[in-house]
Amino acid sequence: MRKLLVAAVALAASAGALAQSSTPAYQNNQSEARRQAAGNQGNAELFYMIERLQREVRDLRGEVEQQQHQLDQLTRQSRERYIDLDQRLLELSEQRQQTRASSGNRSGDTAAPGSQERQTPQTVSKEYREPSEEERQAYDRIQKLIQEQKAYDQAIGELYDFVSEYPEGDLTVNAYYWLGEVYLVKPQLEQAKQAFTIVATRYQDHRKAPDALYKLGVVHDRMGEKEQAERYMKRVVDQYGASQAASLAKKYLGAS
Structure with a gap:
């Protein structure tokens, strides 16, 4: 009888120990699965954010390159207009000089012989600024x-x-x-x-x-x-x- 009682107590203790040991293991596995799922979701969100940022950077780079191209075009056009205006002013100056020369020839019929010979343009020699280093x-x-x-x-x-x-x-x-x-x-x-x-x-x-x-x-x-x-x-x-x-x-x- 005593042996039977001891065996029952031992069996109960073993069952209790088994119950105590098996429950935490199941819970631990479930917690680990949750942690892995949460980690995977976080990685997916991070990957999506990186992809979105990369797309935005590419879009911004494209806009910057397009704006730089437009700026270069405007700069070239502005420079060409500048030199074109410079030439127009020079041509206008030439036309005025030719008009004055023609007027002078018409009014110089009584000039001394030889004064009607072809004349080269008279230029005033000037000193040009020496360049700095x-x-x-x-x-x-x-x-x-x-x-x-x-x-x-x-x-x-x-x-x-x-x-x-x-x-x-x-x-x-x-x-x-x-x-x-x-x-x-x-x-x-x-x-x-x-x-x-x-x-x-x-x-x-x-x-x-x-x-x-x-x-x-x-x-x-x-x-x-x-x-x-x-x-x-x-x-x-x-x-x-x-x-x-x-x-x-x-x-x-x-x-x-």
């Missing part, structure tokens, strides 16, 4: 863009910046001339004509003037305007007969 370095950088890297579009932008930042200097005239050269290479002939016209008209006493006048003849030749081209070549010979540009102009006239 910073200005010279900027000009040298542009020359590398043109001569070595052939980065013509970038060079055009920097040439416009140069003539704006360093006006009326010796290298400013060079910058206008090289602006014409780069446009001639691209080729954008109308813009090249405008740049060379500025040098040949506004800076007639500068060392680049003969070359610019000759290049105006080249531009008109490439545009199919042979008479205009010959007219500019003759002007080079008449006005700058001792220059290298005059030698080139003579060769052109001799071959035409």
Whole structure:
């Protein structure tokens, strides 16, 4: 009897222990499953947020690139309008000088013999501002863009910046001339004509003037305007007969 009682107590104790040990294990598994599910949901939400942020960044980058492209276009148009206006003012000045010359010829019939001979335009020699070291370095950088890297579009932008930042200097005239050269290479002939016209008209006493006048003849030749081209070549010979540009102009006239 006693043995039976002890066995019953032991069986009850074992059942209680089993009950105590099995219940927490089930609960622990369920809690672990919940934690994993919560973790998976959190990871999914984080992944979705990252994807959305990446899309937004791509969209913003596209908008920035589009706006930058529009800004570049507006900048180029503004620069081209600037140089076009400069050329129009020069052409207007030329027309006024021609009108005055014609009026002078009509009123000078009683002038002394020989006074009706062809006269070359009279220019007043002036001193050009010497470039600073910073200005010279900027000009040298542009020359590398043109001569070595052939980065013509970038060079055009920097040439416009140069003539704006360093006006009326010796290298400013060079910058206008090289602006014409780069446009001639691209080729954008109308813009090249405008740049060379500025040098040949506004800076007639500068060392680049003969070359610019000759290049105006080249531009008109490439545009199919042979008479205009010959007219500019003759002007080079008449006005700058001792220059290298005059030698080139003579060769052109001799071959035409």
